[in-house]
Amino acid sequence: MFDLRKYKVKKIIIASTSTVHGTGYLEYILPELKSFFNKVKTILFIPYARPSGISYDTYTEKARVAFGKINIQVKGIHEFDNPEEAVLKAEAIFTGGGNTFELVNQLYKNDVITSLKVVVESGTPYLGTSAGSNICGVNMMNTNDMPIVYPPSFDTMGLIPFNINAHYLDPDPTSKHMGETRETRIKEFHVFNKVPVLGLREGSWLEVSNNDIKLKGELSARLFRKNKEAVELDAETIITQEILA
């Protein structure tokens, strides 16, 4: 049933956020999506992350309106009898943001996480925003989300050899709040784990073209590695194994 596309180029956009302040849903990245999806007529939407707990239908409608502006039809994965078949046959796939724990939970529950990895690695164009980007990493251990459900595993697709911290926030030097900063949380992660973590600020995204991973948007991103000082990567940096080492 799966049209083997292994000779095609891997094409992925991994965005920190769906929305930047003061603009509409996907608006800031729509010109990029128009060119990225230029050969695509239909997209499969995965609404499992349910931001603010909205229904799959409501969330899919939101994606449908945004993609309608670039003449791409959207169908929600929940509209298919067989979600795995929907993934295998999809022309392109978009996983929206929301709660990463619930997203990963449903990807396992509906038995689509492996198929998703396989088709994206074989060339099905993929867009992730926020939670949908977190699942492109090795595991979901750098999500900012609340653990509102217990997924069977934290392992995700590993489409890139590092993890994403979406909506990356710099410490606020004027804050009187004693909760951990994002940087402290990621440093705690590296006490127990070796996987590098990229803090992607809102408005930034990664464009993966085969094995090239490029930082896009206007902002720098912050790279955290175990036992090393965090470093800033400029926009347009190609994230190589040497940079991650």
Add this chain to the structure above:
Amino acid sequence: MFDLRKYKVKKIIIASTSTVHGTGYLEYILPELKSFFNKVKTILFIPYARPSGISYDTYTEKARVAFGKINIQVKGIHEFDNPEEAVLKAEAIFTGGGNTFELVNQLYKNDVITSLKVVVESGTPYLGTSAGSNICGVNMMNTNDMPIVYPPSFDTMGLIPFNINAHYLDPDPTSKHMGETRETRIKEFHVFNKVPVLGLREGSWLEVSNNDIKLKGELSARLFRKNKEAVELDAETIITQEILA
């Protein structure tokens, strides 16, 4: 080996934070702790949450210095050959903050979570701050922490019939950040769960005396229940079943 104390009064302090801005470790709550632990000479410290990834020894030393000021000796649970025996024999127990996922992971790994629940319910005085407070709830699903390790379960002690959101933060109306507010995250929790959640601001704590649960400190706390508007509870409120219903 366990000195059965079931006729004693349950005594628990559940604090949002160990430290309020501009003061030393436990300083704001030390007068309260002096009276709460007035019959106690030694306290067992559980350093499993490892804030910023510090070692058990370093963390225990921090607790030792603070409790030294009120003439209470501190011993870390990791200094004992048998952690379960240490819990069962402890005169009083303090679990410090840090990463809730790692704390819960170690409580299961060291097989002490059940014993901890049993002794506290039987009268061993217990202090929790931050992550150490989250584990007093039904489960750890309202932690703000990053899932840096995968614990065998999210279930915790259930010493109180609701969950804690420590370091509760009100939405910042001036923020341009698109990540979810704390309130949105807790509302997402209630799409999937029924357990009430109490947002405890820094400087607030709960004092549990048998089955009375009283909000202490100067601030109000924010109570979230499934399918209801969130409400503010004033300081000194006794949190009854009616309030939680």
